Amino acid sequence: MKPKNIIHNSLTVILLSMMNLPVFSQIRFGVKADVGLNNPNFSTSALKVENMTSYSIGPSFEAMLLPLATAKLGIDASLVYNDNRMTVSNLTSTNEVKDISNRYLMMPVNAKLKFGAGLLPIRLFAAAGPYAGYLIHGDKINIEETADNIKAKGFCAGTNIALGVEVLRMIQVGVNYRVQLTDNYSLDKPNWRDPLNGKTNSWNITGSIYF
Incomplete structure (x- = not known):
């Protein structure tokens, strides 16, 4: 099943579940929105990665089921646009600097x-x-040493x-710890070793407003 179909089917299940919620x-x-707190700095013999930033924003719903x-x-679910940016420079030749963005x-x-x-x-x-x-959009990184x-x-x-606080029954602010289970990047060479292709965890400040 394609990733796009997984998200579509998951949204359908959530909407159908809402129709069957108890009275x-x-x-x-x-x-809901969040901003990444991490600003890691990675270096290898091939490249240097720094100034990593991330933010997300999108619609959300909350259903409190059991008093x-x-x-x-209860549960909450969101569909958010996520933007990740970082600065990458090649350490082996011209030290060319490039801004990379994945959405x-x-x-x-x-x-x-x-x-x-x-x-x-x-x-x-x-x-x-x-x-x-x-x-939905991802920039490529071209390194001289790789084919x-x-x-x-x-x-x-x-x-x-996540842990947080709700104020006035509508504003929620908290801290979220995200455990990543998949790699963000891929390369055909199996011997590639770089922080870009490793699973990373991150902290985020989250904010939501419900009506």
């Missing part, structure tokens, strides 16, 4: 648990779940773990 569930729609004694259990359409789906804070308009929340992404270009892979996947 006491609370469904809200909104917007517990002191908490609420994904990503869909995280999380289980979410909210904790009340008494009479205050503040709640704590924890969330965790998988994400999948489909590449082929290094190109971004068309599909990415991983898991999210």
Whole structure:
């Protein structure tokens, strides 16, 4: 099954699930965004990678399904546009510097648990779940020592773990730890060793507003 079809089918399952939610569930729609906190600096004999930045933004929905004694259990799902940028320079010849950008359409789906804070308009929340992404644009990296270009892979996947706070029952701010399960880049040569082709984890600041 193609990655694009996986995302399409997943969205269909989510929408159908919403139609069967219990009456006491609370469904809200909104917007979610995040900004990457990591700024790693990688160097190899072939190239240098630095100034890595990332941001995402897109529509989101939240459905709290089960009211517990002191908490609420539910799910949230989003479909976000993700932009990753970095600066790459070749260390073996002319030190040419190039800005590389990869853009994904990503869909995280999380289980979410909210904790009340008494009479205050503040709640704590924890969330965790998988994400999948489909590449919509990816720049290639051309290195003299390799016969082929290094190109971004068309599909990415991983898991999210988040903690945060909800204010006034509509604004959510938190920190998200993203565990990447797939490589971002591929090359035909099996002996290629470079940070670009390694699984990396990242921290993100997230913000959402639901109506």
